[in-house]
Amino acid sequence: MDKTEQIFKGAITAFIKKGMQASTQEVAKEAGVAEVTLYRRYSTKENLFNTVLKNVLEKKFGAHVLEIAKENDTEIFLTNIIEDRLEVLMKNKDLVRMLLSESLRGNLTEKVNLPEVIFSSLKKGLEYHFQNKNQQVDIDFCAKQLGGVFLSYLILPDTQQFDQLTPESRRKIAKKHARSILSTLEEAQSGQSGI
Amino acid sequence: MDKTEQIFKGAITAFIKKGMQASTQEVAKEAGVAEVTLYRRYSTKENLFNTVLKNVLEKKFGAHVLEIAKENDTEIFLTNIIEDRLEVLMKNKDLVRMLLSESLRGNLTEKVNLPEVIFSSLKKGLEYHFQNKNQQVDIDFCAKQLGGVFLSYLILPDTQQFDQLTPESRRKIAKKHARSILSTLEEAQSGQSGI
DNA sequence: TCGTTATGTAAGTTACCACTAACATACATA
DNA sequence: TATGTATGTTAGTGGTAACTTACATAACGA
Helix, strand or coil: CCHHHHHHHHHHHHHHHHHHHCCHHHHHHHHCCCHHHHHHHHCCHHHHHHHHHHHHHHHHHCCCHHHHHCCCCHHHHHHHHHHHHHHHHHHCHHHHHHHHHHHHCCCCCHHHCHHHHHHHHHHHHHHHHHCCCCCCCCHHHHHHHHHHHHHHHHHCCCCCCHHHCCHHHHHHHHHHHHHHHHHHHHHHHHCCCCC | CCHHHHHHHHHHHHHHHHHHHCCHHHHHHHHCCCHHHHHHHHCCHHHHHHHHHHHHHHHHHCCCHHHHHCCCCHHHHHHHHHHHHHHHHHHCHHHHHHHHHHHHCCCCCHHHCHHHHHHHHHHHHHHHHHCCCCCCCCHHHHHHHHHHHHHHHHHCCCCCCHHHCCHHHHHHHHHHHHHHHHHHHHHHHHCCCCC
16 A cells, blocks of 8 residues: 555545645545645645646646657548547546646646646647648647637536547547548638638 | 625626635725625625626626527628627636636536536527528537637637737638538538537 | 654644624715 | 614634644664
């Protein structure tokens, strides 16, 4: 029974329930650990929060976006990245929603700020994918569109839960979004970009 | 100097800063009113919060979506609704972000839950617009796409602030998003819908 | 066996917060 | 003038939360 692991798990479940407002008492109880132990190890609640989140972000959202970006066909690439990221996000929906809430409140440090982390990783993936094509693409606009897809599933009222669908349905939806984004890319080629 | 107005304005600025966590003391100070006055009028902080928000939602986001939905051309309709709603949302960005944060935390009553309110009003607009066309449209999917556009501007890191752009730029962006959504509608016609 | 290290228990400190009670004041209207 | 109504001031109550201190205990290596 690794104490650190115990604390991390307990802290996460407590933080998911109440966000940063979860008391150290609750965290301690959830982790099966004395409250003072938390302070001896992490000094402040804020530090505990950041440490735990940094760890969990790497573990759960560590993206292999560049792998996906190697795909040469843009429609397939977009479909894959939507399918992949959306699945991860929806699997951790409660955690992600808590992070979004705290982010909106300005409570997150840069390294742990989920929207920023995801947005910048999307941009990197897009840059990588388009670098060798002589297609002029507004990366920011495209990343925003992708982000919008994720956010809509995370925040808008859900009739059907994404992670409860069959793989075929999921792929179909991902493809639909991908084609939607694709259509603006093709358009941008004959016009000019973003602004 | 209408006291009620005073209280509402003060409460809003306090709530924008700290969400529902703003103390009644802070609200009172911001409103230039004694703390006890708030309790005499609204009994509890929660009730004050809900009353104020309900009022402000009606005032600031009271939508004439059905007006917009009368437009017969779908591309123009979508462009208009995006342009219109996005402008309102971005003009009240801080307030909206606070509401999103509280919504994610499950702190909002139904009538004041911004994502739900907007999503359902979007759906109504779409239903109205498509009711007399013999085009089979997945309203939910379409509303989700629209919602995603708004959320992306509200949450993702912004290089350019939407409400600081020229009207022409704004319309151009709105149109771009509209065409993107439009492309999925056209596709759906020859295939089947959403799931 | 001794000292170090990690933990637990229990009590306490300080600060804040939602909410209340008691009393005073100002104003308007009958 | 008298009375009611809305407000302010001040103090207080009970609860909670972040964080600390002091002391005890168990494990482990030298």
